[in-house]
Amino acid sequence: MEEKMDDSRSTPKKGIERRDFIQGLATLPILGLFTLSWLKKTIHDRPKNFRKSQRAIPEGLSDINVAFLGTGEQGYILMNACLKIPGLRFKAVCDIWESYNQKRAAQMLKKYKHEVNTYLDYREMLSNEKDLDAVIIATPDFWHADHTVACLEANLHVYCEKEMSNTLEGARRMVDAARRTGKLLQIGHQRRSNPRYLHCYNNLIKDAGILGRITAVNGQWNRAVQPDIGWPKKYVIDSPTLKKYGYESMYQFRNWRWYKGLGGGPIVDLGSHQIDIFNWFLDARPKSVMASGGTDYYNKNTHEWYDTVLAIYEYETKQGVVRANYQTLTTNSSEGYFENFLGDQGTLHISESANRGGVYREPTAPQWDKWVSSGYLSAPKKVTPQITTGAVLDVRETIGPDRHNIPVTFNDPYHLPHLENFFNAIRGLEKLNCPHDIGYETAVTVLKVNEAVEKARRLDFDPKEFRT
Amino acid sequence: MRVDKKYSNWQLVALVTIRFLIGWHFLYEGITKLMNPHWSAASFLLESKWILAGIYKGIAGNPSVLSIVNVLNTWGLIFIGLGLILGCLSRTATVAGMGLILLYYFCNPPFIGLYYAIPSEGNYLIVNKNLIEMAALFVLLLFPTGNIIGLDHLFHKLRSK
Numbered sequence: 001m002e003e004k005m006d007d008s009r010s011t012p013k014k015g016i017e018r019r020d021f022i023q024g025l026a027t028l029p030i031l032g033l034f035t036l037s038w039l040k041k042t043i044h045d046r047p048k049n050f051r052k053s054q055r056a057i058p059e060g061l062s063d064i065n066v067a068f069l070g071t072g073e074q075g076y077i078l079m080n081a082c083l084k085i086p087g088l089r090f091k092a093v094c095d096i097w098e099s100y101n102q103k104r105a106a107q108m109l110k111k112y113k114h115e116v117n118t119y120l121d122y123r124e125m126l127s128n129e130k131d132l133d134a135v136i137i138a139t140p141d142f143w144h145a146d147h148t149v150a151c152l153e154a155n156l157h158v159y160c161e162k163e164m165s166n167t168l169e170g171a172r173r174m175v176d177a178a179r180r181t182g183k184l185l186q187i188g189h190q191r192r193s194n195p196r197y198l199h200c201y202n203n204l205i206k207d208a209g210i211l212g213r214i215t216a217v218n219g220q221w222n223r224a225v226q227p228d229i230g231w232p233k234k235y236v237i238d239s240p241t242l243k244k245y246g247y248e249s250m251y252q253f254r255n256w257r258w259y260k261g262l263g264g265g266p267i268v269d270l271g272s273h274q275i276d277i278f279n280w281f282l283d284a285r286p287k288s289v290m291a292s293g294g295t296d297y298y299n300k301n302t303h304e305w306y307d308t309v310l311a312i313y314e315y316e317t318k319q320g321v322v323r324a325n326y327q328t329l330t331t332n333s334s335e336g337y338f339e340n341f342l343g344d345q346g347t348l349h350i351s352e353s354a355n356r357g358g359v360y361r362e363p364t365a366p367q368w369d370k371w372v373s374s375g376y377l378s379a380p381k382k383v384t385p386q387i388t389t390g391a392v393l394d395v396r397e398t399i400g401p402d403r404h405n406i407p408v409t410f411n412d413p414y415h416l417p418h419l420e421n422f423f424n425a426i427r428g429l430e431k432l433n434c435p436h437d438i439g440y441e442t443a444v445t446v447l448k449v450n451e452a453v454e455k456a457r458r459l460d461f462d463p464k465e466f467r468t
Numbered sequence: 469m470r471v472d473k474k475y476s477n478w479q480l481v482a483l484v485t486i487r488f489l490i491g492w493h494f495l496y497e498g499i500t501k502l503m504n505p506h507w508s509a510a511s512f513l514l515e516s517k518w519i520l521a522g523i524y525k526g527i528a529g530n531p532s533v534l535s536i537v538n539v540l541n542t543w544g545l546i547f548i549g550l551g552l553i554l555g556c557l558s559r560t561a562t563v564a565g566m567g568l569i570l571l572y573y574f575c576n577p578p579f580i581g582l583y584y585a586i587p588s589e590g591n592y593l594i595v596n597k598n599l600i601e602m603a604a605l606f607v608l609l610l611f612p613t614g615n616i617i618g619l620d621h622l623f624h625k626l627r628s629k
Contacts, residue, residue, distance in 0.1 A: 024622030113508045
């Protein structure tokens with residue numbers, strides 16, 4: 001290797017001189033400075049770690065210790081979203097389906113270097129795990145109240161999937177426990193943290209009042225026919241365990257959503273998310289509801305809850321009466337799921353489905369250029385009528401309004417921002433987007449639909465019903 | 469290796485400073501990962517977007533590959549950091565550093581239409597700090613200083629003795 005140094009500092013000379021040592025080792029002080037800084041930082045950070053081990057309220061950005069209670073399909077979705085959130089340590093998973101749900105969840109977390117303990121019974125988990133800060137509950141609806149109350153009383157913050165509970169009595173117990181313990185309870189209506197929905201509510205509806213007076217709302221979640229949910233035969237849960245946790249059979253355990261006393265049926269599973277948005281965007285609670293529904297298609301013995309429900313709410317908002325209809329079908333997937341808010345100046349079409357959404361100006365409404373230039377809306381796309389051969393446009397037809405896109409993109413897992421909001425609230429950085437009182441109001445609103453179907457008449461809400 | 473560089477004092481100070489700064493950054497990134505037994509590249513890899521996302525997510529989804537990647541990344545950062553600070557095998561460290569940063573850059577590139585769940589601390593369009601650090605390393609590759617200030621100078625002297 002030939003090396004020539006033209007630089008006077010390094011003119012090649014035979015042998016190693018003192019100057020060479022200085023040049024060669026001149027970098028060592030930097031390494032020393034690095035080591036000193038690193039040690040100082042380590043010592044500085046140590047007291048925080050000690051506080052954490054004493055189970056103080058997590059401060060700043062210190063790690064939050066989390067357990068999962070219920071690791072079925074929904075729990076697994078939440079777990080995957082949580083894995084994207086920095087600063088979480090997963091300590092335990094609890095699920096009564098040891099050989100499948102519990103094992104799958106633990107394996108998943110271990111892949112990501114979270115050493116978790118596994119439990120079949122939540123009481124055992126709560127008595128053994130002493131350094132938890134929060135629990136994510138994704139068990140069947142009829143367990144939510146017992147699980148949430150136990151966790152709150154164990155001094156833990158709780159993220160509980162919706163529906164808050166399958167009974168109002170259960171939901172009330174959850175609210176009471178949250179108030180009594182002062183711990184946070186977030187209900188999993190995740191659209192409340194979705195940046196597209198937040199933009200529509202905060203900017204388009206509240207700030208710009210872009211829809212004018214909202215007079216009607218409609219929403220739907222239509223889903224194609226689905227077979228009953230099965231299970232690998234080798235992973236069956238033994239009968240005494242099923243009975244202990246409230247299930248008559250493995251079939252019922254897997255298909256609990258269809259059973260009265262366990263779930264609430266599609267109107268609760270699907271409709272709850274969207275009817276919650278009705279309340280939120282209208283900033284009101286409904287006055288009444290009438291509904292029609294039934295188990296028209298599936299076997300009534302295994303599908304106790306209604307496979308088809310159509311409901312009409314009446315709201316009294318500050319601007320006047322709003323009528324809102326909602327339908328859920330489980331026999332046809334036409335148009336999927338969305339919510340439409342219809343005002344005298346425009347229409348908002350929104351869906352959790354990321355590629356759907358738009359805002360349409362009524363032909364008689366003032367121009368929206370201001371909102372386009374302020375970034376609230378994207379520039380309009382002309383909706384030109386499709387003229388097919390032989391068709392004649394009638395003068396009485398109104399040309400469709402221009403379509404503006406919602407200029408907020410959201411491509412992350414749907415539950416991620418809602419979970420982030422929960423953990424940020426624990427850290428004192430944000431307020432919960434769906435605390436227990438909002439979850440309770442939605443439960444009151446939604447559970448009444450099943451009652452209206454059953455009674456086959458219009459039911460009025462007493463404003464006191466929404467308070468606990 | 470033939471080095472014909474003639475730097476003024478200030479040029480040398482500037483180049484060695486950049487070397488120290490980038491080396492410091494690498495070393496600390498590596499040490500924090502080494503000290504955190506729970507650290508894993510998985511969440512970073514899972515966030516991957518763009519056309520290479522499949523490869524990165526594939527790594528995250530394979531526990532044995534992921535554990536190898538975690539070890540390589542941690543020790544890679546530490547050795548590159550030490551190499552740059554000490555001026556030890558500095559050319560190798562510079563090239564390896566550029567390669568590693570390129571891998572980070574293409575995992576989560578700030579391209580138009582790509583959005584990430586974990587917010588970055590700044591706002592970037594195509595150019596982010598990774599790319600800038602890589603460009604700085606490229607400068608160091610073309611204007612090496614390890615043979616002037618660093619252990620490479622001593623190694624060279626020992627060999628030519």
